Amino acid sequence: MSDKSAEGLDRRDFLIASIASVGASAVLAGSAGPAKAEDTSASSGSAASGASHGTVYTGDVMQGKKVVSALDVKDLEPGKKHLLYFQGVQAPTGQHWYVSVIVAKGAKPGKRFTLTSGVHGDEMSSIRTVQTVMDQLDPTVMSGTVMAVLDIARPALESMQRRWPNSGRGIDLIDMNREWPGNENGATATSRHAGILFNRLLKPNSDLAIDFHTGTTGLECDAFIIGDRTLPDVKTMIDLFPVGLVWDNAAYPGVLHNAFVDAGIPSFCPEVGAARVLDPALIPNFVEGTMNVLKHYGVIDGPVGRTAADVDAFIANSAFPILATQGGFVEHLAKLNDMVTAGQKVVVQRNAFGEVVAEYASAVDGKVGAIRSDVSSEPGNVLMFISFSHAPTEGDGDYPE
Ligand SMILES: [Zn+2]
DSSP states (O other), rough: OOOHHHHHHHHHHHHHHHHHHHHHOOOHHHSSSSGGGGGGGSOOOOOSHHHHHOEEEEEEEETEEEEEEEEGGSSOOTTEEEEEEEEEEEEETEEEEEEEEEEEOSSEEEEEEEEEEOOSSSSOHHHHHHHHHHHHGGGOOOOOEEEEEESSSSHHHHHHSSSEEEEETTTTTEEEGGGGTOOOOOOOHHHHHHHHHHHIIIGOOOSSSEEEOOOOOTTTOOOOEETTTTTTHHHHHHHSSOEEEEEEEOOTTHHHHHHHTTTTOOOOEEOOOOSSOOTTTTTHHHHHHHHHHHHHSSSOOSSOOOGGGGGTTEEEEEEEEEEEOOEEEEEEEOOOOOOEETTTTTEEEEEETSOOEEEEOSSOOEEEEEEEESSOTTTTTTEEEEEEOOOGGGOOOOOOO
């Protein structure tokens, strides 16, 4: 993954160099760097160079909401909620993808939290979790700011699919949660959208951040949290969630919560159950956890509710994947959240005659964290993830989507 990042940076530098060298874009070549690349259509008053762009209103109003192409929450009136559209990258027909932003700007100063969802387009309970938190906030009595960015991978959300349909070579499907922090001059719209959002919206307005997800289509899972608990603020926040399974793992570069961490903004990733559906049983636990975090950091008042300690959370640092070796029809012999032991048979697979073609056993003692929801499977698919802990010296384990 680090190779990929390096390649991305090289390509951006190459593009900047080549555009400047042919003089194709005086705006780009003469500006303060890559941040200007998307600004050529925005008129004056656009982003200045440097870390903070200030707030830039494009002058557009869409469905009653003002459109911004850069935001600094300092510019917003305190004690109010602000509903805005943030102007992302352009679609193939030339309009922009607009992202929905809610800012609850407290009457008094304090920590600035960012809550994100919709980086994957098939993840619904995460969006509803963030909406519910925002509904419960009263900025007139808050000390600090909570910004929600709800529908980040807009084109993926339009078709209820995990990945962004990029028009580069027909339709390439790009996983936006491998693109962060993005690149405003990147080789795909997905990378550019990530870069625009990260540089002009997310990073400048965040002291701490939580990136909400769910499992992915085809993989049934319960509530869990991914985050690196060796980071003090990340551990503090994770332990304030009444969620029963934690993957204590840094995961890998390219995911949004790690881009935040790399930028000095503590962050982690709650996973609110399965994809495509609203899970009314799980959402309240994540809302409660988020409100606990906001109370702990003094943004809102009130007693902290249930935490990880109250639900006896199972902390694992890895996930053992069971991968299909055959095509065929799958039957799980262990259910979600079952405890299993090394050597225990957990999946059986049959061909169309009903003959058993493969049997799969766990190699570890652990807890079933996710199972394939489609019964049929090609070779190579994940049939089950079993969360477990290994010694730190054994390196990082596998990581579920
Ligand atoms: Zn996701």
